Amino acid sequence: MSPVASNLQIDSARLWDTIHETAKFGATPKGGVRRLTLGPEDKQVRDWFRKSCEAAGLEVHVDTLGSMFALRKGRDMSKPPIGLGSHLDTQPTGGKFDGVLGTLAALEVVRTLNDAGIETEMPICIVNWTNEEGSRFAPAMMASAAYVGDFTTDDILSRRDAEGVTVGEALDSIGYRGEKPVGTQKFSNFVELHIEQGPILEAEGKTIGVVDSGQGVLWYDGKITGFESHAGSTPMPLRRDALATLSEIVLAMESIAKKRGPNAVGTIGEAVIAKPSRNVIPGEIAFTMDCRSSDAAIMAALDKDLRAAISEIAARRKVEVALDLVWHKPPTHFDAKLVDAVEHAAKALGYSHRRITSGAGHDACNLNTIMPTAMVFVPCKDGVSHNELEDATQADCTAGANVLMHTVLALAGVAS
Amino acid sequence: MSPVASNLQIDSARLWDTIHETAKFGATPKGGVRRLTLGPEDKQVRDWFRKSCEAAGLEVHVDTLGSMFALRKGRDMSKPPIGLGSHLDTQPTGGKFDGVLGTLAALEVVRTLNDAGIETEMPICIVNWTNEEGSRFAPAMMASAAYVGDFTTDDILSRRDAEGVTVGEALDSIGYRGEKPVGTQKFSNFVELHIEQGPILEAEGKTIGVVDSGQGVLWYDGKITGFESHAGSTPMPLRRDALATLSEIVLAMESIAKKRGPNAVGTIGEAVIAKPSRNVIPGEIAFTMDCRSSDAAIMAALDKDLRAAISEIAARRKVEVALDLVWHKPPTHFDAKLVDAVEHAAKALGYSHRRITSGAGHDACNLNTIMPTAMVFVPCKDGVSHNELEDATQADCTAGANVLMHTVLALAGVAS
Numbered sequence: 147m148s149p150v151a152s153n154l155q156i157d158s159a160r161l162w163d164t165i166h167e168t169a170k171f172g173a174t175p176k177g178g179v180r181r182l183t184l185g186p187e188d189k190q191v192r193d194w195f196r197k198s199c200e201a202a203g204l205e206v207h208v209d210t211l212g213s214m215f216a217l218r219k220g221r222d223m224s225k226p227p228i229g230l231g232s233h234l235d236t237q238p239t240g241g242k243f244d245g246v247l248g249t250l251a252a253l254e255v256v257r258t259l260n261d262a263g264i265e266t267e268m269p270i271c272i273v274n275w276t277n278e279e280g281s282r283f284a285p286a287m288m289a290s291a292a293y294v295g296d297f298t299t300d301d302i303l304s305r306r307d308a309e310g311v312t313v314g315e316a317l318d319s320i321g322y323r324g325e326k327p328v329g330t331q332k333f334s335n336f337v338e339l340h341i342e343q344g345p346i347l348e349a350e351g352k353t354i355g356v357v358d359s360g361q362g363v364l365w366y367d368g369k370i371t372g373f374e375s376h377a378g379s380t381p382m383p384l385r386r387d388a389l390a391t392l393s394e395i396v397l398a399m400e401s402i403a404k405k406r407g408p409n410a411v412g413t414i415g416e417a418v419i420a421k422p423s424r425n426v427i428p429g430e431i432a433f434t435m436d437c438r439s440s441d442a443a444i445m446a447a448l449d450k451d452l453r454a455a456i457s458e459i460a461a462r463r464k465v466e467v468a469l470d471l472v473w474h475k476p477p478t479h480f481d482a483k484l485v486d487a488v489e490h491a492a493k494a495l496g497y498s499h500r501r502i503t504s505g506a507g508h509d510a511c512n513l514n515t516i517m518p519t520a521m522v523f524v525p526c527k528d529g530v531s532h533n534e535l536e537d538a539t540q541a542d543c544t545a546g547a548n549v550l551m552h553t554v555l556a557l558a559g560v561a562s
Numbered sequence: 563m564s565p566v567a568s569n570l571q572i573d574s575a576r577l578w579d580t581i582h583e584t585a586k587f588g589a590t591p592k593g594g595v596r597r598l599t600l601g602p603e604d605k606q607v608r609d610w611f612r613k614s615c616e617a618a619g620l621e622v623h624v625d626t627l628g629s630m631f632a633l634r635k636g637r638d639m640s641k642p643p644i645g646l647g648s649h650l651d652t653q654p655t656g657g658k659f660d661g662v663l664g665t666l667a668a669l670e671v672v673r674t675l676n677d678a679g680i681e682t683e684m685p686i687c688i689v690n691w692t693n694e695e696g697s698r699f700a701p702a703m704m705a706s707a708a709y710v711g712d713f714t715t716d717d718i719l720s721r722r723d724a725e726g727v728t729v730g731e732a733l734d735s736i737g738y739r740g741e742k743p744v745g746t747q748k749f750s751n752f753v754e755l756h757i758e759q760g761p762i763l764e765a766e767g768k769t770i771g772v773v774d775s776g777q778g779v780l781w782y783d784g785k786i787t788g789f790e791s792h793a794g795s796t797p798m799p800l801r802r803d804a805l806a807t808l809s810e811i812v813l814a815m816e817s818i819a820k821k822r823g824p825n826a827v828g829t830i831g832e833a834v835i836a837k838p839s840r841n842v843i844p845g846e847i848a849f850t851m852d853c854r855s856s857d858a859a860i861m862a863a864l865d866k867d868l869r870a871a872i873s874e875i876a877a878r879r880k881v882e883v884a885l886d887l888v889w890h891k892p893p894t895h896f897d898a899k900l901v902d903a904v905e906h907a908a909k910a911l912g913y914s915h916r917r918i919t920s921g922a923g924h925d926a927c928n929l930n931t932i933m934p935t936a937m938v939f940v941p942c943k944d945g946v947s948h949n950e951l952e953d954a955t956q957a958d959c960t961a962g963a964n965v966l967m968h969t970v971l972a973l974a975g976v977a978s
Contacts, residue, residue: 342795343794343795344794344795344796344797345791345795345796345797345800346795346797349800361794363794365840374949375761375945375946376760376921376947376948377827377829377852377854377921378759378760378777378779378827378852378854378921378922379758379759379760379761379762379920379945379947380760380761380827380921380945381760381761381762381823381824382816382819382820382824382826382827382828383820383823384765384945387816387829389812389830389831389833390812390813390816392809393808393809393810393812393813394809394813396806396809397806397809397810397813400798400803400806403798404798404799407798407799408797410798411793411794411796411797412798413793413803413841413843414805414844415793415805415835415838415839415840415841415842415843415844416835416838416839416840417805417833417835417838418838419831419832419833422831422832422833422834423831424781424831424832424850424852425829425831425852426829426831427831428830428831434840436793436840438793438794504794504795505792505793505794505795505796506792506794506795507794529791529792529796529800530791531792531795532792532842533790
């Protein structure tokens with residue numbers, strides 16, 4: 147850490163005010179935020195963000211998928227900037243912090259550097275990535291995925307929401323289809339601050355999560371075909387009950403994930419009985435399954451164990467179970483040097499901290515496939531996110547922003 | 563059995579043709595029948611039924627809930643008739659036999675007696691009960707429930723279907739709001755022939771089910787309140803998963819019903835996750851549970867065991883489970899003398915038979931609360947009912963009609 151910056155702290159009250167200022171764009175009666183990507187509330191927060199960045203002396207440009215880049219010049223403009231930021235869109239009934247904290251803490255870092263008159267060696271660039279949430283348009287983390295080349299821009303522009311509106315039309319409707327081709331703005335590294343969206347830091351009383359990995363994801367679509375029959379007249383031994391089959395699968399998955407833990411989770415989040423009726427034994431159920439681990443070998447073991455358990459259950463119950471793998475995302479291993487930089491900043495600032503795996507996906511996981519990337523986590527209340535009850539303390543948000551700032555300063559260097 | 567009648571057999575081909583003739587009223591492309599109570603197809607079959615009964619010399623009258631009574635005079639008109647029949651309405655995607663067999667076999671019995679020139683001592687009366695199925699108007703077995711005094715006629719007349727049409731309006735719209743107050747037509751006894759709607763007779767290769775009891779029913783509405791959280795970032799030990807809780811409840815219910823078996827069944831037919839999402843741990847699930855036994859002591863034990871199991875599961879998983887008993891129907895024990903009469907007829911006719919419990923509810927279960935009642939079952943293919951695939955053989959339907967006829971003859975007596 148540069149001596150000139152070692153005591154530098156962001157303005158906690160200003161960060162907190164800014165977070166609550168943007169929470170009015172799409173505020174819900176229950177204290178949450180509904181700011182679907184590329185909708186009118188997203189336009190409001192984007193206009194506010196552009197104005198605020200320009201007021202802080204940043205040069206704002208927008209790419210053809212609407213991602214916003216706000217550049218602060220460095221002494222040495224021959225190098226690509228250090229990227230920092232997150233996203234400003236929310237879930238349909240989201241909270242004030244998911245994405246917002248990382249984007250506005252980046253703005254606060256710049257404001258703090260401005261106030262202190264600090265010039266960095268390398269430029270820095272705040273990003274607001276379009277459609278991280280994926281609630282209106284699929285996939286989630288859409289713009290960063292296109293940025294790293296997982297999708298073409300044209301493919302993404304043609305994706306439609308539930309009303310049939312394309313991404314391209316939505317961008318035009320709010321005036322955020324930018325000029326710059328996706329990928330034009332290069333970065334040296336990228337650092338994203340985010341709330342944990344899980345309960346670990348809070349449970350362990352730690353302020354900073356030094357994120358060293360992101361979980362890989364296995365998404366399955368499943369279908370159980372048993373036999374629909376009368377609840378009263380079908381004896382227990384003659385049943386081929388799809389719900390009892392699902393129940394065994396849920397508990398087998400839970401037990402397998404626990405056995406492969408702590409670095410493994412498994413969830414059945416959707417289960418729909420085909421023709422539900424109080425007095426009919428369920429004959430058909432469609433379900434989804436989500437399994438994650440930051441260890442590729444554990445992911446392979448989860449898949450193998452699950453398939454074996456499901457085969458045994460299906461054969462014993464004389465039902466058919468189809469299980470299709472619909473998405474396989476390998477684990478993310480963040481850049482060791484950047485992870486060390488985050489850890490060093492947390493330590494130097496005196497914050498309690500621990501290494502942690504990100505359970506959720508983030509734009510940073512995409513970016514890590516083409517550039518050194520790291521993330522900083524702060525606790526959120528009860529681990530709740532994607533919910534109007536999402537909450538985080540001012541002290542933790544401040545700590546996260548300080549770690550972000552000192553990580554960026556360590557990477558960008560302070561011009562002497 | 564009266565010697566004069568001992569060799570009498572119904573006309574198998576005529577019964578079979580009649581069943582298939584009525585199956586055209588509401589025929590579905592897949593070979594089933596859609597004949598919702600008091601709809602246009604129900605009017606068609608009712609008009610056909612009235613005409614056919616009148617052609618067989620019966621006097622038809624209709625009560626104020628639309629139930630149709632077709633009286634064949636006996637030698638001794640001082641006694642109330644022996645009732646026989648069932649219902650002609652079907653499920654939305656029902657089959658050709660449920661209810662139809664019992665009603666048309668009753669008509670076939672009368673036709674056979676006519677052809678043989680047999681006069682019974684006591685009169686006999688065929689009934690087509692309105693709305694046995696309960697698919698359009700609740701409750702099921704509506705007219706027989708009103709007949710035995712469980713509901714007032716006015717209450718039933720004001721019940722509405724999903725479109726807001728009342729029973730009274732529906733009766734008027736097809737011209738079947740009759741003159742006779744409900745309950746006017748008295749009976750000495752009642753015998754109902756029906757397909758089993760379960761797999762037992764078929765599995766055991768028996769032709770006739772001598773129904774000695776009907777299961778009592780416990781209907782519960784349940785709600786599990788766990789905690790909705792992120793599928794990726796919530797470690798397995800910190801979850802309060804509503805679906806994993808439901809899974810344990812399903813398997814506990816299954817195991818309890820098996821333990822209390824063979825005379826007990828338990829089914830969870832409906833289970834709805836509140837805000838299902840592939841990557842969210844289910845936080846809330848509403849479900850229904852249906853438990854049955856023909857033994858009141860076993861019903862009480864099921865209730866007790868289930869509540870104990872659910873309490874233990876809920877406490878261990880730190881979730882809340884509410885379980886409300888919404889319906890408690892005690893078991894039916896059919897009249898011993900009538901059950902013996904059915905068994906005697908089956909035996910005398912040389913049909914393989916066994917005593918059986920009705921898993922489903924029937925108008926006969928209501929009638930049994932105020933008069934001696936019995937039922938005759940015949941096998942149905944794979945135990946399937948309430949389904950367009952519902953099927954039964956001509957031989958089994960014929961056997962059932964013969965048992966019905968000889969039971970009725972034994973009860974009514976043959977005039978000498």
